[in-house]
Amino acid sequence: MGLLALASDDDGPWREGKRQAFDLILSLQICAHLWEISLRLPSWSVASYLLTWGSLLLLVAVPFARWRRWAVAGLALLEVVFIAQSFPLTGNHAYLLCILAGTRAFVDCKEAGEQELFLVAARWIVAIVFFWTGLQKLLNGFYFQGEFFSYYLSRQEHFRGLLQYLISPEELDRLLGYAKQVGDGPYRSHSPALIALSNAVWVAEMGLAVLLVARRTRMAAVWLTLVFMVLTEIAARELVFGAIFLNGLLLFPRRDYNRYLIPLFAAFHAWLILMRLGVLPEIRFS
Amino acid sequence: MTIATKTRWVRAGLVVLALWPLAQHALVRTVGLTPWKFAAWGMYSTPQANIGVTVLVANPRTGEERVVPRQALPPEFWNEAARFSRERWALGRWRRPDALGRRVLDYIPPAEKITVVVSRVYVDRKTAMVEVEQTPYEYRR
Numbered sequence: 001m002g003l004l005a006l007a008s009d010d011d012g013p014w015r016e017g018k019r020q021a022f023d024l025i026l027s028l029q030i031c032a033h034l035w036e037i038s039l040r041l042p043s044w045s046v047a048s049y050l051l052t053w054g055s056l057l058l059l060v061a062v063p064f065a066r067w068r069r070w071a072v073a074g075l076a077l078l079e080v081v082f083i084a085q086s087f088p089l090t091g092n093h094a095y096l097l098c099i100l101a102g103t104r105a106f107v108d109c110k111e112a113g114e115q116e117l118f119l120v121a122a123r124w125i126v127a128i129v130f131f132w133t134g135l136q137k138l139l140n141g142f143y144f145q146g147e148f149f150s151y152y153l154s155r156q157e158h159f160r161g162l163l164q165y166l167i168s169p170e171e172l173d174r175l176l177g178y179a180k181q182v183g184d185g186p187y188r189s190h191s192p193a194l195i196a197l198s199n200a201v202w203v204a205e206m207g208l209a210v211l212l213v214a215r216r217t218r219m220a221a222v223w224l225t226l227v228f229m230v231l232t233e234i235a236a237r238e239l240v241f242g243a244i245f246l247n248g249l250l251l252f253p254r255r256d257y258n259r260y261l262i263p264l265f266a267a268f269h270a271w272l273i274l275m276r277l278g279v280l281p282e283i284r285f286s
Numbered sequence: 287m288t289i290a291t292k293t294r295w296v297r298a299g300l301v302v303l304a305l306w307p308l309a310q311h312a313l314v315r316t317v318g319l320t321p322w323k324f325a326a327w328g329m330y331s332t333p334q335a336n337i338g339v340t341v342l343v344a345n346p347r348t349g350e351e352r353v354v355p356r357q358a359l360p361p362e363f364w365n366e367a368a369r370f371s372r373e374r375w376a377l378g379r380w381r382r383p384d385a386l387g388r389r390v391l392d393y394i395p396p397a398e399k400i401t402v403v404v405s406r407v408y409v410d411r412k413t414a415m416v417e418v419e420q421t422p423y424e425y426r427r
Contacts, residue, residue: 002297003297004293004296004297004300088323088324088373088376088377088381089323089372089373089376090323091323092322092323092325092327092329095324095325096325099303099325103296103299106292106295106296107292107296111289113289114289114292117289117292117293117296121296121299121300124300125300125303128300128303128304129303129327132304132307132326132327132328133327133328133329133330133331135307136307136311136321136326136327136328136331137330137331139311139331140314140321140328140331140332140411141411142331142332142333142409142411143331145414147333147409147411147414148330148331148332148333150414151333151409152333178416181416182407182416182417182418183415183416184415184416185409185413185414185415185416186413186414186415187333187409187414187415187416188414236330238329238330241329
């Protein structure tokens with residue numbers, strides 16, 4: 001497999017269980033995503049029926065080995081339809097779901113060789129995505145002087161909650177004093193702590209992606225990535241993308257830890273649906 | 287399909303996944319695409335820009351341009367303008383306001399020439415200041 005093999009592992013005894021759990025969580029995530037969309041459509045529309053019942057039928061088929069691959073392929077196809085319909089405003093989480101499900105549907109996973117190919121491919125997908133989240137921050141240049149954090153700290157409550165303790169009261173006053181109009185700024189920080197954190201973000205994303213691929217550093221990178229994700233979620237609240245990414249991240253350890261987390265993922269997505277239905281109070285997140 | 291063939295396809299797919307954000311970044315710089323979308327994983331890499339639409343109508347005799355007040359155009363127009371703004375934010379200059387321009391000519395029959403000005407309010411990466419870029423699009427009857 002050449003370069004691909006860098007992301008391989010000696011996970012033989014746990015490979016099948018780990019991959020099955022991944023399939024189930026991924027299908028659950030696609031279903032929850034499609035249900036969430038269908039709830040925004042008129043309840044009588046064909047698209048609403050197709051998304052709700054089509055994805056439910058496919059989800060029910062996933063636990064059965066015989067139908068699993070085709071069920072995941074069907075879910076990937078529904079996700080493609082959603083992407084086409086929502087383009088150009090499609091969120092990146094939809095693309096990530098589609099890429100992971102498409103890869104899973106393409107690789108049969110009945111034989112050990114194919115199971116390994118899928119796991120290696122999925123790990124590379126997660127590492128590439130993680131690496132690019134950091135590289136985009138580097139290329140776009142809003143993290144060197146804390147520009148991005150300064151801007152959102154002045155405009156969004158949940159960014160302020162954590163970051164306000166890293167800057168002086170004078171700087172906080174300055175940022176909050178802007179009238180949210182042309183001419184505001186400069187959105188730059190003078191706080192060494194905020195600047196350090198800002199630069200640590202893109203360094204961590206790119207660095208941890210590399211460390212996840214390298215077998216020797218993989219487990220340490222998984223733990224550090226989990227810590228990083230928790231901190232990111234406190235500020236950005238990208239819960240849906242975070243959950244999809246977490247499912248991919250759990251393919252990196254040799255053990256099938258993801259099997260034990262299936263109820264947690266199910267509860268999280270049930271919570272999202274109940275919130276959308278209005279049964280539970282709405283909480284703002286991305 | 288043999289596993290060797292599948293491996294080749296997977297490898298090709300991963301190369302595309304790894305290189306596509308570079309192409310997207312070039313489009314961000316040249317066309318004004320948002321880094322936040324299109325599977326290039328650039329969400330939270332820049333402050334989000336805001337897009338606004340202003341319509342100017344030219345006096346047929348003097349040629350002087352005046353801003354068309356919001357209430358002079360129906361709510362459907364502004365709904366369409368809001369949708370345009372979201373798509374313009376995503377697609378940059380690839381999304382032109384031609385449909386909006388034609389609508390305005392229908393809504394204001396005496397107008398011979400109108401201008402749709404698309405404003406993009408953004409944080410400049412060199413100065414870190416909030417700046418505005420205005421692009422006018424002229425439409426004639």
